[in-house]
Amino acid sequence: MTSLQEKPARQHDGQDAPNTFDRIYAVVRQIPRGRVATYGQVAALAGNPRWSRVVGYALHVNPDPAHIPCYRVVNRFGRVSDAFAFGGGNRQIELLEAEGVPCHDGVVDLGTYQWQA
DNA sequence: CGATTGACTGACC
DNA sequence: AGGTCAGCCAATC
Numbered sequence: 079m080t081s082l083q084e085k086p087a088r089q090h091d092g093q094d095a096p097n098t099f100d101r102i103y104a105v106v107r108q109i110p111r112g113r114v115a116t117y118g119q120v121a122a123l124a125g126n127p128r129w130s131r132v133v134g135y136a137l138h139v140n141p142d143p144a145h146i147p148c149y150r151v152v153n154r155f156g157r158v159s160d161a162f163a164f165g166g167g168n169r170q171i172e173l174l175e176a177e178g179v180p181c182h183d184g185v186v187d188l189g190t191y192q193w194q195a
Numbered sequence: 196c197g198a199t200t201g202a203c204t205g206a207c208c
Numbered sequence: 209a210g211g212t213c214a215g216c217c218a219a220t221c
Contacts, residue, residue, distance in 0.1 A: 098218065117203050121217095128216045130203035135219065138202055148202080159202040 101125060102136040109150045112178040113193040114186050116154045123195060134159075149173045156188040 105123045109115050121129035137148040149170030152158050158170055158181065171181040179191050186192075 121203085126217075128204085129218080131201060131216070132203090132218050134202040135200090135217090136202095139219085140202095151202080153203065154205095 098124070098129070098132060099136045099139070102129070102133050103142075103146050106137070106146050106148065106151060109147060109193050112191070114150050114152050114156070114174065114179060114188070114191050115193040116152060116156075116188070118154055119193065119195070120151060147173075150193075152186055152188075154188075156186040156192075158184045158186075 102120060102124045105120045106115075108123075109120075117130045117133045118127055121127050121133045124133065133151070137146070137151060140146055140148055149158070168184070171184055174181045174186065179186055
């Protein structure tokens with residue numbers, strides 16, 4: 079193994095995240111309880127507003143859903159992801175409602191519950 | 196290493 | 209008014 083690509087040392091030290099993914103996770107983890115954020119917002123806070131797709135991919139791999147409340151992340155329409163295959167079904171909606179965020183049929187009122195950094 | 200996909204967003208018709 | 213197309217970045221196969 080010498081050539082080819084080297085493995086970046088993930089888990090640098092808590093906050094310093096040299097990896098884009100870890101950076102996104104750090105932002106998602108900063109979302110306060112009872113509030114939701116959009117992919118674009120997370121991407122912008124992570125460092126680039128064009129990472130919206132990367133954010134979705136990052137949450138898709140979701141290495142640690144226990145500390146990454148991906149259920150607090152919704153698209154710009156306030157609608158939860160259809161491919162929310164984590165946990166199972168409307169589980170995320172229940173979690174949001176449990177935090178004080180009414181998810182009407184999977185749709186949240188961003189005008190009221192969107193996370194304001 | 197090259198090509199493809201992906202939990203998005205914004206602009207255009 | 210609504211639907212469709214393209215763009216962007218990174219990770220995976």
